[in-house]
Amino acid sequence: MMSEMLILLCCHVLFGILVGLTGFFPGLDFVAAIGYLVFLGVYSIRLRERFKVRLRVFWIVTVAQLPGLIGTAGSLYAWKKWGQASTFYDFFLHFWHSASVPFLAALPVVMLGQTYLTYILYLILSPLYVLFAVFLPDLFGWIPVIRRFVRGSLDKSE
């Protein structure tokens, strides 16, 4: 289980750097961000195939997203204590979620009360990643084409 956690953590960081770098070539960053979502989707379906139990996948993804979850908790604590301001936690979250920046940038400007939607999204992205990885296999893992693809890649690599 530990190696799967490390793989997810490494891929999150490396895809974040890739999306950040491809920002130099507008449009390519969006492709890289979609690449990360596809990777996360396929990997989570593979994890479910391997471990069978949803709770195990939950723990693997949660540990891989632990830095982001700590950033979210710190940012929320700072928000409650000092109001909405740029803290170390916000900066950290901002870099941690580099892989999602093209999607956030594509959203329309929406205010929720006094707060921008993108600011709130930064705070909930880590829990969203966990939910995405845990429940995606239930939503799409049964589709024959996806099943064949994931099984096929499992057979080749094992």
Add this chain to the structure above:
Amino acid sequence: MKGRTMRSIAVLLVLNLLFAGVILSENGYTWDNFRQRVIGQGMAAMAKGWIGPGDGWYGNTVDLSGIEAGDILLGGNDEATYGRYTHAGLCDGKGYYWEVSLEAGVRRKPVSYFTNYTRACLLRVNASPEKRRAAVRYMAAHEGEIYYAIAFKPGEKVWNCTKTLWLAYKRAGIEIDGGQDLWVIPDNIRASGSVRMISESEGGLP
């Protein structure tokens, strides 16, 4: 499963190195000049433990009385990663300036905020009042769009504090980046030949 995934990680690593190499060489980085460029200076600052926009907030007495639309405000604290000045804003001439912040993206704030920095300066771009007003309109048109600290010069989707006003003037045919580097840093705007100093104040410990 692991063999295939490890190959994916290796591919990602190679892609990252490849893109980094291309971007650095596109921006004129070489082994010889690396230390003088923004990344080299940033790495040297980080080696001293200067990480982030600096600390201090001792205040200054910069003269904000003669502000016109399109003027640029720079502010900075000590021990920052990327220079003496770390933040920039574009004045609207009505007591406010446009900036890009992490929590709200492109937004407007009162100019008096800049007196909180340890040092601040007011710069005027050598351009007609119409071009300067056009720069303000450009920035206002992007209100609410998101901040990304390492937003590169190309593209108009993500912003940092200097990219917005650099592009606002670039659209008007004026280059305010005196450094021609990967990113526009406030110190390079101050050093640009396209701006002149209106006022500057260095605060510090009382």
